[in-house]
Amino acid sequence: MGVGPLFLCLLLSSGIEKNLALDSLGTYNVDPGSVTVSGISSGAAMATQFHVAYSTNVKGAGIFAGVPYYCAQGFISGSLTCMTTASLITVPALITQTETFAASNGIDSTSGLSNDRVYIFHGTEDVVVDPIAGQKVKNYYDHYLNSGNIKTVFGMAANHGFPTNFYGGACDSLDSEYIVNCGYNGAYEMLNHLYRGGLIEPDMSSPPVLSGQFLLFDQGEFFYISWPSQSSFDSTGFVYVPSSCVNGAECKLHIAFHGCQQGRHYIGEKFARKTGLLEVAELNDIVVLFPQISPQTLLGNPQGCWDWWSYTTELYQSSAKLVESKELHTSHLNKLQSVTVANSDEDFDNNLPSIIRAVAGTTAYLSCKPKASRNKTVSWVRHRDLHVLTVGHFTYTTDVRFGAHYGQSAGDWSLQIKSVQPRDSGLYDCQIGTQPPKSFSVRLQVYVPRSVIAGGSTDIHVQEGSTINITCTVYDSVQPPAFFFWYHDGQVIHFNNDRQERRMSLLENDITVSSLSIRQAVMSDSGNYTCQPANSDKATVRLHILKGEEPAAMQRSSANYPLLFPLTYLWLHLLFRNYL
Structure with missing residues (x-):
């Protein structure tokens, strides 16, 4: 490519959810023309999205039990259609939508796909994703690639899983790990095709020694204004x-997306360890990156899937705003998945925040600062329905909560939203009246605070004393x-005796804990205890002071909650804060 080796690096920024026990991702000598991707199930959908969106940089994709690009079209109902009745997938419509995205610079030009290579595997016994979907993936890529660059494996009696020749459940059974032993080295066959043949095939009956480095790295390092869990990323x-790559040799780069x-x-x-990818990588100088997603029920991702139906953002399939989540950087390939919205330095001041977090009921201000707005009209548009909210100083919506404000001294235009509600969450575009329009996107995230008393019960039983x-x-x-x-029973506790104590701690920016401690419990301490934060609903628990034998539900030790609860909460927060 004439630009020399690409050095794989993850920028050393301070992530908010940084795991200090993990290393930063290192720097390696990676050939910029060698980037390929693969995935299974939702990971296959992600691999397709990533390949199409970044076809300038990505040179091939391996699709195991996947669906075509933009198959769900932004709806969970669409994803179910793709999975269960793939015969209804209309590939020409997906191609038309792809061209529309490319024409608006939402993804790279589709001309970047023409010389790429694609490998497609779909078993005949797949009970999770309709096997017809594999043919639909081929039909989609047929439009862009030479037929000789597409390899398909459609005749194997395999169920939904990654095929190996050394590990996994029976080939035609549905294994809980979604890895199936079909006597077929899917990792090698896929990578050998993507890299145009000539790779060394490992003998998995006597596998090569993995003398390289298998490293765990901190994904939170690349979240600059959010946490991984807010975009369903694992930490x-x-x-x-x-x-060879550890020792400085030039290597290839492959990104592997797991399934749900x-x-x-x-x-x-x-x-990572049981699909055969590492053995192929070791023998053929391929660095393999395994990004990790975790389940986030409140985001609508309870099964830990990659986003291919818009649980993170309606722009999940695009490049400039791909899956509101992550920047895993390579020096010239910094487009994996970004929690920040990509905006042009040429037209707008990018020092203004592109994500605004607000509590329901408060007033939110979304700001943009065009660099050259003189004699140009500035408008705010709600992205989900393309509703024009304001043009200049004028408001074009009947919702009186919206208004435009211009800071003459700073030169910034702000969209004011009073009494924000969860339904207001989403992207808002600040547009300059040029041809074509230039825009700066800001994502509004509206939260509803809620209070919870630890323990999961409405009653606490403790022994007197x-x-x-x-x-x-x-x-x-x-x-x-x-x-x-x-x-206590509706009366404010003033903490004016030696037995009562309270503590408050901030675990994260939106997690606050207050603990009430009462020593030497007496019978009069029984009753309802209510915590009332300034910015949230109250939470109540009933305390029972008992004599005699301990009931099963008794709080047994004063050490349980102060020490374990914060750790438990952080874990649950990662899992639940925020399908294939």
């Missing part, structure tokens, strides 16, 4: 660096509450 990712229920949260390192610990946590508060009141 930890994997990378395998072959021994196949990430680190579910099966640990098995997708013991120490009582009641812990109240406020989720999604964006900012810590200005105050925390505790009530």
Whole structure:
């Protein structure tokens, strides 16, 4: 390509959800013309999205049990159609949509696909994704690639899983790890095709020694203004660096996307270690990156899938705004997945935030600063329905909560939204009236704070004379509450005796914990205890002081909640904060 070797590096920025126990991803000598991707199930959908969106940089894709690009068209119902009745997939419509995205610079030009190579595997016994979907993937790529560059494996009696010749469930059975032993080295066959033949095939009956480095790295390092969990990313990712690459040799780069229920949260390192990818990588100088997704029920991703139906953002399939989540950078390939919205430095001041977090009921301000707006009209457009909200100083919506403000001294235009609600969450585009229009996108995230008393029960039983610990946590508060009141049977607790104590701690920017401690419990301490944060609904628990034998539900030790609850909460927060 005439630009020399590409050095794989992850920029050393301070992530908010940084895992100090993990290493930063290192720097390696990677050939810029060697980047390929693969995936299974939702990971296959992601691999297709990534390939099409970044075809200038990505040179091939391996698709195992996948669907065509933009198959779900932004709807969970669409994803179910793609999976269960693939005969209804209209490939020409997907091609038309692809060209529309390319024409608007939402993805790279489709001309970048013409010389790429694609490998497609879909078993005849797949009970999760209709095998016809594999043919639809081929039909889609047939439009862009030479037929000789597409390799298909459609005749194998395989169920839904990654095919190997050394590990996994029976080939025609549905294995819980979605890895199936079909006597077929899918990793080698796929990579050998993508890299145009000539790779060394490992003998998996006597596998090569993996003398390179299998590393865990901190994915939170690349979230500059958010946490991995907010975009359904795990805090930890994997990378395998072959021994030759560790020693500085020029290597190829492959990115492997796991499927639903196949990430680190579910099966640990098995997708990376038990699919045969590492053995092929070691023998053929291929660095393999394994980004990791975790389940996030509140985001609409309870099974740890990659986004191919818009649970993160309606622009999940595009390049400039691909899957509101992650920047895993390579020096000239910094487009994996970004939590920030990609905006032009040429037209707008990118120092202004592209993500605004607000609590429901407050007023949110979304700002943009065009660099050359003189004699140009500035408009704010809601992205999901392309509704024009403001043009200049004028408001073009009947919703009186919206308004435009111009800061003459700073030169910035702000969209004001009063009493924001969760339904207001999404992208808003600040546009300059040029031809074509130039825009700066800001994502609004609206949170509804909620209070929860630890323990999961409405009743706490303690022995007379013991120490009582009641812990109240406020989720999604964006900012810590200005105050925390505790009530006993409706009366404010003033903490004016030696037995009562309260503590408050900030675990993360939107997680606040207040603990009430009462030593030497007496019978009069029984009753309802309520925590009332300034910015959230109250939470109540009933305390029972007992004599005699301990009931099963008794709070047994004052050490349980102060020590374990914050750790438990952080874990649950990663899992639930925010299908194939």
